[in-house]
Amino acid sequence: AQxxxxxGLTGIKVLMMAASRQPDIVCIFVGANTGSGTSIIDTKxxxxxxxxxxxxxxxxxxxxxxTGLPETEDSVEVRFFSQLQCQWVSARGGESVCFxxxxxxxxxxxxxxxxxxxGVVLNHxxxxxxxxxxELVRALVSKRGSSLRHASDALREDRDIALAAMAESDxxxxxxxxxxxxxxxxxxxxxxxxxxxxxxxxxxxxxxxxVVVAAIQQNGTALEHAAKKLRGDPKLxxxxxxxxxxxxxxxxxxxxxxxxxxMQMMRINPAALRHASDxxxxxxxxxxxxxxQDETFLQFASEELRRDREFILEIVQSQGDAVRxxxxxxxxxxxxxxxxxxxxxxxxxxxxxxAWNNRDFVLTMVRVNWRELRHASEEVKADREIARVAIxxxxxxxxxxxxxxxxxPEVVYWVYQQDEEVAVRHARANVFTEREFALAAAGVQVPExxxxx
Numbered sequence: 249a250q251x252x253x254x255x256g257l258t259g260i261k262v263l264m265m266a267a268s269r270q271p272d273i274v275c276i277f278v279g280a281n282t283g284s285g286t287s288i289i290d291t292k293x294x295x296x297x298x299x300x301x302x303x304x305x306x307x308x309x310x311x312x313x314x315t316g317l318p319e320t321e322d323s324v325e326v327r328f329f330s331q332l333q334c335q336w337v338s339a340r341g342g343e344s345v346c347f348x349x350x351x352x353x354x355x356x357x358x359x360x361x362x363x364x365x366x367g368v369v370l371n372h373x374x375x376x377x378x379x380x381x382x383e384l385v386r387a388l389v390s391k392r393g394s395s396l397r398h399a400s401d402a403l404r405e406d407r408d409i410a411l412a413a414m415a416e417s418d419x420x421x422x423x424x425x426x427x428x429x430x431x432x433x434x435x436x437x438x439x440x441x442x443x444x445x446x447x448x449x450x451x452x453x454x455x456x457x458x459v460v461v462a463a464i465q466q467n468g469t470a471l472e473h474a475a476k477k478l479r480g481d482p483k484l485x486x487x488x489x490x491x492x493x494x495x496x497x498x499x500x501x502x503x504x505x506x507x508x509x510x511m512q513m514m515r516i517n518p519a520a521l522r523h524a525s526d527x528x529x530x531x532x533x534x535x536x537x538x539x540x541q542d543e544t545f546l547q548f549a550s551e552e553l554r555r556d557r558e559f560i561l562e563i564v565q566s567q568g569d570a571v572r573x574x575x576x577x578x579x580x581x582x583x584x585x586x587x588x589x590x591x592x593x594x595x596x597x598x599x600x601x602x603a604w605n606n607r608d609f610v611l612t613m614v615r616v617n618w619r620e621l622r623h624a625s626e627e628v629k630a631d632r633e634i635a636r637v638a639i640x641x642x643x644x645x646x647x648x649x650x651x652x653x654x655x656x657p658e659v660v661y662w663v664y665q666q667d668e669e670v671a672v673r674h675a676r677a678n679v680f681t682e683r684e685f686a687l688a689a690a691g692v693q694v695p696e697x698x699x700x701x
Contacts, residue, residue, distance in 0.1 A: 273349040273358050273384060274300060276318040277336070277369055280345045285333030286313070292326050296346075299326045303348055310357060311347045318344055332357070336365055354387040363391060367398040379403070386412055393417030401425065407434045415441055421448070429453075436462040443467035446474065460484060468492030476500060482509060489513050489520060496523035507534050521548035532559050539563055539570060546573035554578070561587055568592030582606025589613075599623075607631060614638045621648040635659055643667045646674040657685035 276296075289309060292302065299312055312328045334345060349355035358378075362369055370378060378384060380400040386409055388395045393416035396404060403409050405425030411434070413420035428434045430450045436459055439446055443466035446454060453459050455475035463470035464484065468491030471479060478484050480500040488495035496504060496513055503509050505525035513520035521529065521538070528534055529550040536559075538545040546554065546563065553559055555575035561584060563570050568591030571578060578584050580602030586609050588595035596613065603609050605625040611634050613620040618638040621629065628634060630650035636659075638645035643663040646654065653659045655676035664671040664685075672680075679685055 276346045278344045279342045280334045281342045283333040287331040288327045289330050290328045355384050359387050389413035393420035396420040396423040435459045439463040443470035446470045464488040468495035471495045472498040493517040493519050543567045543570035564588035568595040571595045582609030618642050618645045643670045655679045657682045
């Protein structure tokens, strides 16, 4: 592949020449440094005019290299090449290169020179005609969209050229001629590539249904940039939601608050409920039937409704695990979690720290499984009744009670009478020297309340 570097190109003197009788582009750039990869097919000492004549008839020749400036009229040594490797090095140094570029190969040598010089070669004498060369510019922007900035004003306002540039890269956006942003045909064509660009067009175009349709069919959320009248059109909003469910967010408030319309959108995508109005998502009469149908709909209700205690209690009476979609504040409410857990044991896994500080909640949980005591707060772990319930189930529960109970003779004796080894492993050592405990352990005097059965 040929390479055309352009570092340090500022100030390079460039002379552009063209043969108007043929479609080929012939141009001379100054400041080249050819490399070993250049394939020379012939060398002649001729004037530049003669060299161009020879170039036109030499099969397989892509151009020629010479030492000197393009304006010289003297004969110079000219080296004709079939393949070129070069870099652009300085403003006055190095060699000059004459390119012949044909439409059939997309004007490749000239396009690559412009791209690799970042367009600097076009800033010099005689380059104006290249900026206005339609086929060259088309080839240029098809390689790098942002190269549209090198085109003439007329070509930047050319619909096909601008579309080709935008198709290659959105970086061409700032260089599209202003008149095109008022052109409905350009709008419809461009929006099929990127619907979100609807925001860049004039107000009058954003009020045209055909333009908006082109945008939302490519990206439904482009509805955000449509005129308000169109954002209130049920057919257009439906079309947008079919493409992107989040498009409902940009419909007018009247549609988003219309329960019947929102239900239609939910048949397209159930998540449409997320984008309904806050008023509708806060209406228990609208949300409750949906949750009864599918508890996951609760997640799309408003935050206000998801933290409504009475509403959540009503739901969990028959759909306990639905509590997972309630506001996290409900997970801290012991009564709510207990009600949910009574209907569906899975609900208990959502209990928050506050719930585990609720005595009634923890007692209920421990009655089901003594191991649940480990989740309780330190305050609740010090509750003697809860400790007794847990230890009655399994003496190993001693490990989860509060430290104060681990040195309580009565509590430790509850464990001791079931499993001495467990008592020794989990109780505080000093409890075994307590007189009351020693008398009980020896069977001499055991208070009635110390007996588990």
